[in-house]
Amino acid sequence: MTYCVGLRMNAGLVFLSDTRTNAGVDNISTFPKMNTWHIPGERMVTVLSAGNLATTQAVVSILDERVRCSGGTRPSIMEASSMFQIANMVGETLQSVIQQSAARSNLVASAFGATMIVGGQIIGSEPRVFLIYPEGNFIETSDDTPFFQIGETKYGRPMLVRAFDAHMSFEEAVKLLLVSFDSTVKANLSVGLPLDMQVYEADSFAIGRKFRMTQDDPYYQEISSGWGNSLRQAFADLTPFTFDKVQV
């Protein structure tokens, strides 16, 4: 499994991805799931991926080949004139890789399934974030739903739903993502550190702040143990239950 999140905030975009991949619990590896393309001053595009690793690596390689090889299918991520076009391109590529794998192997398409988050900004329009389905279609964030998660989304969702606010600072968003990530890691072996984060400031058209956190990062450790204590304290502070509150 995997856990990735793309947040659209007033200040810009924040991306998080873990790096664990597994084929069964006895075959665990570390692969980055965050890929970024950019032209300084003009565009920044990040793709996060969850699902079949052969599928997602093929999609990223095809997107990258388009950029590198002058004779390939046009336009590439570097040339597309809108984020919508890029989402469309990623969706078509994803769907076609899945269909080819399924056709070759006579297995159902879901065996090769993957989901992607595409976020970024091209000069002249706002930052946008899309969630791409294995079928190649996609949805976009809105003010009501300003973030997408892919992979093992459930454990870390309650905290995002409760605390995320598009007006947050980047620092608060990073802290929130670490809390959400930590809940997921604690509950599911298939999500693991190190984790990759990217913080993109709107209208900067640069990669922005991109960093990796490992298990022994002092701040991660602090959040991980501190959040457990905070939760227990918050729980202790809630009004106690007594049986006279209900009809037994």
Next chain:
Amino acid sequence: MTYCVGLRMNAGLVFLSDTRTNAGVDNISTFPKMNTWHIPGERMVTVLSAGNLATTQAVVSILDERVRCSGGTRPSIMEASSMFQIANMVGETLQSVIQQSAARSNLVASAFGATMIVGGQIIGSEPRVFLIYPEGNFIETSDDTPFFQIGETKYGRPMLVRAFDAHMSFEEAVKLLLVSFDSTVKANLSVGLPLDMQVYEADSFAIGRKFRMTQDDPYYQEISSGWGNSLRQAFADLTPFTFDKVQV
């Protein structure tokens, strides 16, 4: 979907189940998923169920018929000499109902799948809690894993993992289950109120405190809104992130 939890504590057992069933999001009903049999002073057995409603209702009806009809298969839940025997009986019944439905319809067994939690106590032994799989086999709680969840388990799990302690009072356990339940309800439409709770005191061999909480229950409301505020406060109290904490 469904959300049910069975906790084994030093003081006894606590059971929680929601009451929402759905066949698609446009076909939602309310059914109890908690069934209890008991002989005062001698035994108390509770079964929680998640999965295909036709399967789980058939299993409960078969178990109940054994109790009511003198000519049925023996022993019944009322006669079995141990909780292990009862877990075995529930497992066999569950597996056979699923197999029959699959055979009749030529569909795969998983289409009729269900999972159950069986907990209780028979005089002369300790309270025990089992998780029964659709295949009919089962596992039992231990000191390391003193609770089981079935149905939509993920959203409510982080808080249980962090805060549950077998030494808790019943009142604290009820509060904790409400917090775990509330996180699930907020994230998944297929889990809904009213919820049923049962608090069984070890060695009481009685049903104990069994009650239902509805959406407008004042204490539930207090936990539901209070927990959101507590979480946000706990989050605010965590050490702030600053970019100088990482190598960008």
